[in-house]
Amino acid sequence: MTTTPIVRTLPRHLLSAADLNRDEALLVLDTAEELARLADRPIKKLPTLRGRTVVNLFFEDSTRTRTSFEVAAKRLSADVINFSAKGSSVSKGESLKDTALTLEAMGADAVVCRHGASGAPHRLANWIRGSVINAGDGTHEHPTQALLDTFTMRNRLGRIEELRVVIVGDVLHSRVARSNVLLLSTLGAEVTLVAPPTLLPVGVDTWPCSVSYELDAVLPKSDVVMMLRVQRERMYGGFFPTTREYSRRYGLDARRMATLPDDAIVMHPGPMNRGVEIAAEVADSVRSTIVEQVANGVSVRMAVLYLLLGGAFIETVEVAA
Amino acid sequence: MSAARPQADNRPVTGDPSVARPVLDAADLGRALTRIAHEIVERNHGAAGVVLLGIPTRGVSLARRLGERIAGIEPVTVDVPTSVPIGSLDVTMYRDDLRLRGVRPLEPTEIPSGGVDGKVVVLVDDVLFSGRTIRAALDALSDLGRPRAVQLAVLVDRGHRELPIRPDYVGKNIPTSLTETVHVLLEDIDGRDAVLLGPADLARAAAEETTR
Numbered sequence: 001m002t003t004t005p006i007v008r009t010l011p012r013h014l015l016s017a018a019d020l021n022r023d024e025a026l027l028v029l030d031t032a033e034e035l036a037r038l039a040d041r042p043i044k045k046l047p048t049l050r051g052r053t054v055v056n057l058f059f060e061d062s063t064r065t066r067t068s069f070e071v072a073a074k075r076l077s078a079d080v081i082n083f084s085a086k087g088s089s090v091s092k093g094e095s096l097k098d099t100a101l102t103l104e105a106m107g108a109d110a111v112v113c114r115h116g117a118s119g120a121p122h123r124l125a126n127w128i129r130g131s132v133i134n135a136g137d138g139t140h141e142h143p144t145q146a147l148l149d150t151f152t153m154r155n156r157l158g159r160i161e162e163l164r165v166v167i168v169g170d171v172l173h174s175r176v177a178r179s180n181v182l183l184l185s186t187l188g189a190e191v192t193l194v195a196p197p198t199l200l201p202v203g204v205d206t207w208p209c210s211v212s213y214e215l216d217a218v219l220p221k222s223d224v225v226m227m228l229r230v231q232r233e234r235m236y237g238g239f240f241p242t243t244r245e246y247s248r249r250y251g252l253d254a255r256r257m258a259t260l261p262d263d264a265i266v267m268h269p270g271p272m273n274r275g276v277e278i279a280a281e282v283a284d285s286v287r288s289t290i291v292e293q294v295a296n297g298v299s300v301r302m303a304v305l306y307l308l309l310g311g312a313f314i315e316t317v318e319v320a321a
Numbered sequence: 322m323s324a325a326r327p328q329a330d331n332r333p334v335t336g337d338p339s340v341a342r343p344v345l346d347a348a349d350l351g352r353a354l355t356r357i358a359h360e361i362v363e364r365n366h367g368a369a370g371v372v373l374l375g376i377p378t379r380g381v382s383l384a385r386r387l388g389e390r391i392a393g394i395e396p397v398t399v400d401v402p403t404s405v406p407i408g409s410l411d412v413t414m415y416r417d418d419l420r421l422r423g424v425r426p427l428e429p430t431e432i433p434s435g436g437v438d439g440k441v442v443v444l445v446d447d448v449l450f451s452g453r454t455i456r457a458a459l460d461a462l463s464d465l466g467r468p469r470a471v472q473l474a475v476l477v478d479r480g481h482r483e484l485p486i487r488p489d490y491v492g493k494n495i496p497t498s499l500t501e502t503v504h505v506l507l508e509d510i511d512g513r514d515a516v517l518l519g520p521a522d523l524a525r526a527a528a529e530e531t532t533r
Contacts, residue, residue, distance in 0.1 A: 010424075030426065030427070031427050034427040034428075035427070037430065041464065042464075042465070043464040045464070046464075047414070048419065076414075306424070307424050310414075310420075310425075311424030311425065312420050312422055312423060
């Protein structure tokens with residue numbers, strides 16, 4: 001009897017949280033857990049991706065995602081090129097495809113793409129040979145955010161399976177919500193979305209989660225509360241009467257936090273609007289994982305970069321053999 | 322025996338242990354470890370300052386067993402207040418063959434709380450072959466600190482070195498041909514202790530056959 005090698009690997013691109021099956025998602029989380037220990041070492045750097053080039057292609061503003069990817073790539077010794085739409089040829093009218101082909105010609109092994117248009121990274125993946133990592137596309141997906149959120153949940157609560165996760169707020173404009181719903185359901189958590197009806201996307205009934213309009217009814221039965229930012233920059237119209245009314249009904253303040261079970265945690269993908277969706281005292285409380293999420297983001301993105309770029313693509317191996 | 326290996330070991334399973342010939346049985350393996358433990362203590366004039374770092378998966382298990390034996394030889398004294406620190410050192414991220422095949426999952430690296438600075442680090446692995454794993458381990462170690470000295474203990478030295486690396490402690494030298502495979506089985510991972518020498522690597526031979 002001959003056993004075959006256990007090869008666990010990721011798809012070539014990470015465009016959607018739905019690209020990952022349960023084993024692949026757990027592989028990312030386990031890898032991130034090992035890489036997280038690097039933070040305690042005197043030399044926080046590994047030689048693994050030496051000579052590989054990672055391009056951060058950001059068409060939208062970002063602080064934590066871009067720096068997080070940059071730190072992650074640098075800790076793995078990759079060369080990082082930061083490209084933002086401002087100050088580039090994009091402002092002269094260059095198309096996404098031409099930009100992509102330029103980067104391709106410069107030998108990018110991975111392109112980390114953030115774009116205001118949903119689906120832009122998918123288009124990109126057809127044009128270039130390297131791996132494409134979606135770092136947020138429009139109101140569609142943000143898979144590495146979902147990975148770092150699940151990583152944080154597993155760290156704090158010890159499991160993902162059967163966790164009751166409530167995602168509250170502007171689901172309509174949130175790529176974080178969609179990616180989290182997909183990933184958490186893959187990993188066996190029970191997700192409930194809570195939002196005013198105007199801030200829920202069409203077709204949310206087909207998502208693998210339940211929906212509620214009443215935050216107070218859901219909180220006492222949840223292990224994780226994830227607050228979403230109200231994305232005013234994407235709102236062209238009245239989605240709720242006033243910020244104050246939104247905050248009153250869907251904001252997390254100290255009174256609401258007190259109704260949570262004892263070990264429940266409060267998450268926020270950032271950037272926060274303190275006083276709107278989350279009160280300052282909640283954001284700074286011991287239940288809050290907001291700072292941890294940022295630290296975990298680096299480990300998770302290192303894991304993704306390692307798993308996408310660290311080995312040979314299987315098809316390359318077959319050609320070489 | 323069943324050739325199914327536990328999930329933890331992600332190295333490709335090569336050859337077929339069921340047709341392999343035993344080279345060391347459980348008693349031989351135990352005696353080899355006892356001798357290595359004595360040699361480590363002898364060479365270092367005691368166990369003070371010695372740290373055992375196993376290379377996952379089987380090296381970690383061997384390091385733990387060497388540690389138990391050293392604790393049995395060297396009584397706890399003022400100089401050595403506790404037993405020998407034992408840890409694990411994953412070398413995956415430092416390997417030179419990462420890009421030759423699919424990505425490998427990481428194994429745990431656990432450095433004992435005292436660290437490795439100024440210590441005598443004994444790297445422990447099951448089989449010494451090309452020496453490339455040990456090369457990677459030396460690089461990994463230099464990122465963790467500056468040991469006073471690094472020594473190498475292996476259960477089996479099968480020859481065919483590709484780098485100038487030499488073990489300090491060897492359980493058994495087994496001359497092999499390049500097509501043979503060495504299987505180290507350990508109680509806590511495989512259910513029994515043994516070292517088996519298998520015939521030509523059937524899995525790889527088959528793969529090469531199809532691509533030729």
